[in-house]
Amino acid sequence: SEGAGDRDCIFCRIAAGDVPADVVHSDDDVVAFRDTAPKADVHVLVVPRAHVRDVTDLVDDPALLAAVVRTAGEVAQDFADGDFRLVFNTGPGAGQTVFHAHAHVLAGGGAAATGL
Numbered sequence: 391s392e393g394a395g396d397r398d399c400i401f402c403r404i405a406a407g408d409v410p411a412d413v414v415h416s417d418d419d420v421v422a423f424r425d426t427a428p429k430a431d432v433h434v435l436v437v438p439r440a441h442v443r444d445v446t447d448l449v450d451d452p453a454l455l456a457a458v459v460r461t462a463g464e465v466a467q468d469f470a471d472g473d474f475r476l477v478f479n480t481g482p483g484a485g486q487t488v489f490h491a492h493a494h495v496l497a498g499g500g501a502a503a504t505g506l
């Protein structure tokens with residue numbers, strides 16, 4: 391639906407419901423689901439439905455970037471005490487392994503001590 395990235399992109403496939411995930415929030419713009427290798431008690435990935443490579447592309451749609459950040463705050467409220475860290479690994483040299491923009495929401499126990 392979004393073009394070239396879709397078929398081969400794991401986060402596009404999760405957003406489309408073609409690959410299972412523990413989804414904690416879904417709306418027209420973003421999907422949030424638990425990371426399969428959690429680094430904190432709450433470790434959720436928030437992704438735009440649209441396939442963009444990383445946060446440097448996501449800034450081209452400020453409303454969509456805002457939706458990602460807003461959802462991160464809501465997840466932290468819903469599943470922890472509201473405090474959270476937000477991490478966008480950007481580029482392979484910084485540890486990005488999935489090239490569909492995603493915000494790591496780290497909250498609850500262990501959130502302050504991760505290597506992310």
Ligand code: 5GP
Nearest residue numbers: 400411423424425426427479485486487488
């Ligand atoms: P990156 O290193 O690109 O910032 O983070 C990618 C994250 O996606 C990693 O924390 C990894 O555990 C998570 N991840 C990779 N594949 C899947 C998947 O298929 N499902 C879920 N829920 N998380 C994934």
Ligand code: ZN
Nearest residue numbers: 399402441490
């Ligand atoms: Zn994608």
